[in-house]
Amino acid sequence: DAKTTQPNSMESNEEEPVHLPCNHSTISGTDYIHWYRQLPSQGPEYVIHGLTSNVNNRMASLAIAEDRKSSTLILHRATLRDAAVYYCILRDMGSGGSNYKLTFGKGTLLTVNP
Amino acid sequence: GAGVSQSPSNKVTEKGKDVELRCDPISGHTALYWYRQSLGQGLEFLIYFQGNSAPDKSGLPSDRFSAERTGGSVSTLTIQRTQQEDSAVYLCASSLGTYPGNTIYFGEGSWLTVV
Numbered sequence: 001d002a003k004t005t006q007p008n009s010m011e012s013n014e015e016e017p018v019h020l021p022c023n024h025s026t027i028s029g030t031d032y033i034h035w036y037r038q039l040p041s042q043g044p045e046y047v048i049h050g051l052t053s054n055v056n057n058r059m060a061s062l063a064i065a066e067d068r069k070s071s072t073l074i075l076h077r078a079t080l081r082d083a084a085v086y087y088c089i090l091r092d093m094g095s096g097g098s099n100y101k102l103t104f105g106k107g108t109l110l111t112v113n114p
Numbered sequence: 115g116a117g118v119s120q121s122p123s124n125k126v127t128e129k130g131k132d133v134e135l136r137c138d139p140i141s142g143h144t145a146l147y148w149y150r151q152s153l154g155q156g157l158e159f160l161i162y163f164q165g166n167s168a169p170d171k172s173g174l175p176s177d178r179f180s181a182e183r184t185g186g187s188v189s190t191l192t193i194q195r196t197q198q199e200d201s202a203v204y205l206c207a208s209s210l211g212t213y214p215g216n217t218i219y220f221g222e223g224s225w226l227t228v229v
Contacts, residue, residue, distance in 0.1 A: 032214040043205045043220030091214035100164065100212035101147060104157040
């Protein structure tokens with residue numbers, strides 16, 4: 001699987017936007033960009049995913065660079081409940097390989113201050 | 115409930131004993147995964163089941179670990195002769211299929227402590 005690089009930790013204030021970066025300079029044309037997060041003492045949960053275009057859902061937005069070598073997860077108004085470890089993961093949509101599983105890195109620990 | 119269900123939620127066992135952890139995936143999900151997360155560590159892939167295909171056991175750390183999935187639904191992860199280093203959260207997940215656009219849903223985990 002192609003590798004991703006994320007900052008170890010970030011801090012935000014409640015009700016402010018948060019931009020979580022992810023670098024994936026070796027991304028292939030068939031890699032989807034997935035974001036999951038893990039709240040304390042819980043299993044990971046899906047946040048958003050995309051391929052080439054920016055994506056929005058009720059939880060967040062995903063901004064993908066034109067060359068796809070980086071992406072940014074945007075939380076529009078951080079709440080205390082958003083404090084979690086955020087994982088940026090690439091999944092290959094091509095045939096073959098182990099594209100069926102998620103390979104987790106260390107992620108970014110987001111702290112939200114009240 | 116519509117989510118992935120795991121049991122027990124917590125298990126304390128003595129070193130050397132066998133343990134079984136159960137996972138009920140979301141109904142209709144053909145793909146099932148087991149992951150392990152030790153304290154303060156990342157998630158480690160253990161095993162993957164997809165329909166009637168042979169499972170991918172490449173992540174199992176030793177032959178003391180095994181898993182089965184009966185009838186394409188419920189899965190059991192068995193750890194024989196448990197060791198203290200087996201203490202971790204064991205997470206089960208499922209998805210509709212293996213297309214990379216498919217969301218993988220995780221359970222709350224089974225917290226295993228070996229004393």
